[in-house]
Amino acid sequence: xxxxxxxxxxxxxxxxxxxxxxxxxxxxxxxxxxxxxxxxxxxxxxxxxxxxxxxxxxxxxxxxxxxxxxxxxxxxxxxxxxxxxxxxxxxxxxxxxxxxxxxxxxxxxxxxxxxxxxxxxxxxxxxxxxxxxxxxxxxxxxxxxxxxxxxxxxxxxxxxxxxxxxxxxxxxxxxxxxxxxxxxxxxxx
Amino acid sequence: xxxxxxxxxxxxxxxxxxxxxxxxxxxxxxxxxxxxxxxxxxxxxxxxxxxxxxxxxxxxxxxxxxxxxxxxxxxxxxxxxxxxxxxxxxxxxxxxxxxxxxxxxxxxxxxxxxxxxxxxxxxxxxxxxxxxxxxxxxxxxxxxxxxxxxxxxxxxxxxxxxxxxxxxxxxxxxxxxxxxxxxxxxxxx
Numbered sequence: 089x090x091x092x093x094x095x096x097x098x099x100x101x102x103x104x105x106x107x108x109x110x111x112x113x114x115x116x117x118x119x120x121x122x123x124x125x126x127x128x129x130x131x132x133x134x135x136x137x138x139x140x141x142x143x144x145x146x147x148x149x150x151x152x153x154x155x156x157x158x159x160x161x162x163x164x165x166x167x168x169x170x171x172x173x174x175x176x177x178x179x180x181x182x183x184x185x186x187x188x189x190x191x192x193x194x195x196x197x198x199x200x201x202x203x204x205x206x207x208x209x210x211x212x213x214x215x216x217x218x219x220x221x222x223x224x225x226x227x228x229x230x231x232x233x234x235x236x237x238x239x240x241x242x243x244x245x246x247x248x249x250x251x252x253x254x255x256x257x258x259x260x261x262x263x264x265x266x267x268x269x270x271x272x273x274x275x276x277x
Numbered sequence: 278x279x280x281x282x283x284x285x286x287x288x289x290x291x292x293x294x295x296x297x298x299x300x301x302x303x304x305x306x307x308x309x310x311x312x313x314x315x316x317x318x319x320x321x322x323x324x325x326x327x328x329x330x331x332x333x334x335x336x337x338x339x340x341x342x343x344x345x346x347x348x349x350x351x352x353x354x355x356x357x358x359x360x361x362x363x364x365x366x367x368x369x370x371x372x373x374x375x376x377x378x379x380x381x382x383x384x385x386x387x388x389x390x391x392x393x394x395x396x397x398x399x400x401x402x403x404x405x406x407x408x409x410x411x412x413x414x415x416x417x418x419x420x421x422x423x424x425x426x427x428x429x430x431x432x433x434x435x436x437x438x439x440x441x442x443x444x445x446x447x448x449x450x451x452x453x454x455x456x457x458x459x460x461x462x463x464x465x466x
Contacts, residue, residue: 098320098321099320099321099322099323100321100322100356101356104356105356108354108356108408109408109409109410112404112405112408112410113410113411116405116411119403119404119405119408119410119411119414120401120402120403121401121402121403121404122399122400122401122402123363123365123366123369123399123400123402123418124366124369124397124398124399124400125366125369125370125373125397125398126373126395126396126397126398127370127373127374127377127395127396127397127398128393128394128395129377129380129381129391129393129394129395131287131288132287132288132289132381133288133289133378133381133382134288135373135374135377135378135394137369137370137373137374139362139366139369139370142352142366144352144354144355145354149352149354151352151353151354151359152352152359153359154359156361156362156366158347158362158367158370160370160371160374160377160378162378163331163333163338163340163341164340165297165333165334165338165340166333167289167290167293167294167297167382168378170340170341170342170343172345173314173328173345173347174312174374175371175372175374175375175378175448175449176312176371176375176448176449176452177312177313177314177328177331177345178347178367178370178371178374178449179368179371179449179452179453180312180313180314180326180328181314181316181326181328181347181349181367181371182349182364182365182367182368182370182371183364183459184314184315184316184324184326185316185324185326185349185363185364185367186364186365187461188316188318188324188349189322189324189349189351189357189364190407191318192318192321192322193322193356202318204317204318205317205318205324206315206316206317206318207315207316208313208314208315208316209313209314209315209316210311210312210313211311211312211313211457212309212310212311213309213310213311213312213448214308214309214310215301215308215310216301216305216308217446217448217451218379218446218447218448218451219297219298219301219308219446220298220442220446221298221301221302221308222302222305222308225308226451226455227446227447227448227450227451227452228448228449228450228451228452228455228457229312229448229452229457230457230458231457231458231459231460232457232458232459232460233459233460233462234459234460234461234462235461235462235463235464236461236462236463236464237463237464237465238463238464238465239465239466244465244466247463247465248463248465251461251463253409255461257406257407257408257409257416258407258416259364259365259402259406259407259416259417259418260364260365260367260368260417261416261417261459262406262407262415262416262417263365263368263416263417263418263453264368264452264453264456264457264459265456265457265458265459266415266417266456267453267454267455267456268400268417268418268419268420268421268453268454269419269420269421269454270372270420270421270422270423270450270453270454271420271421271422271423272376272423272424272425272440272444273422273423273424273425274424274425274426274427274436274437274440275424275425275426275427276426276427276428276433276436276437277428277433
């Protein structure tokens, strides 16, 4: 086996991972990232985000060749035509994806080879809040439940430690559980 | 013009909208919704959510014909191969989509015909947090900026009121700014 093969675990190049961590430790200013999305309304509950550019490690990214186009919608009962998952469902996807990638990266760093990572997420919502029918229920999910099933070449205790460390480091888990300040401005011409 | 045409504004059937609101006022138990996502790891930073079933208005939805498959990834600098937008970018998309749909629905209810709704979102992140390099920066975005441009057949003041009401009712804006309790459980077999 070549050295290169040995450094890849769970599809993550751990040599590059540790080199990145060392670089950011040495030059903390490289840790400033900015992610972006632009969105455009297409009619009714249909809108589309375009995601491509971001700022990372001291400059604008040039590695992404193509923009991602992501459509949102609502099901019929929420007055849409299912042009895409709805915004609250995308929030569940963001949370699932971030926790999963965190688990995979932490496992790679800790020499755990994973065989599967699956999750099911549910969010409970009383839509009277978002529909403005009743001021009492909040607009968003009252709670979110996440069930992971993680398998790999490590004892149960170690796999649980990996998940716990991933939870502690996940960007979206932090945002969804703790909230983020949002500034909103509007132009009308 | 037929009556049916008159009830559709901004692509939203306002007659159905007001009927839905009346029904939920009369039977608040119909307001209990549950949205779901399942996610599966596909290697490295690549994972995919499947979104289809949800519970709404007293029963399991049967209207959605197809599942949505949504791929996540990371760019090269975050050790991925751009198999999709990254989780934090999906959170920006969820926020943009929810605010946009809220603006469109509020405008429809208030007899404002919109001609365009566009937004740009940025999130600032110090990745030392999520990478576990430094305990000080938080994992997620320190702040999110949302810039809307909204045009339609109403004076500026009315358009601004529509955006402000939408912000107050948006499910994802509520979740992102205020946070949501998340319960996480893990199985390892």
